[in-house]
């Protein structure tokens with residue numbers, strides 16, 4: 615990375631990490647994504663039951679391969695052979711797993727995690743159930759505040775995910791949300807009925823946690839996911 619830019623990004627990372635810790639959210643900095651699988655192998659005890667939310671970051675970083683092929687019981691909700699009822703059962707099993715893996719749509723420098731979900735299984739598991747939750751995210755997910763977080767989803771993350779998931783949405787075609795901007799009174803809100811086939815049903819902001827370090831962020835010093 616260009617050194618001047620790197621210096622500024624490091625300041626953003628430092629501020630973000632300090633505020634996550636103040637919010638009882640554990641955080642570690644990992645300079646390169648290539649080190650993630652080895653680190654996860656140390657962090658997740660052998661024999662653990664592991665589940666995950668859908669995430670390009672997990673796939674890109676090699677973590678999904680690790681938990682699918684390592685000494686773990688992986689609850690695979692994305693197995694294409696599952697019918698709707700079987701998928702639902704896997705989601706319910708995820709709430710009782712030892713370790714849940716997810717990314718976040720954004721992380722604010724104020725120490726908040728921001729996740730947007732369509733079917734809600736991911737935000738539900740991050741909120742409650744699994745003993746330990748690891749949030750794996752590249753530094754590209756850091757934003758100043760929740761308004762920036764919402765705009766990041768509206769203009770990049772959700773449109774890209776709609777392409778990935780083959781969703782018939784406005785943002786997939788136009789590259790931004792049907793309600794493209796937001797303000798501090800209407801953060802992610804979309805006019806009722808304006809997007810009925812989308813992936814933005816629920817908007818989760820995680821601030822100060824009562825259980826210290828149940829949630830732990832692995833912040834990677836490069837771009838990952840979207």
Ligand code: SF4
Pocket residue numbers: 767768772773776783784785786790791792793804809811812813814
């Ligand atoms: S609400 Fe709909 S159009 Fe807007 S970003 Fe989400 S999926 Fe796309």
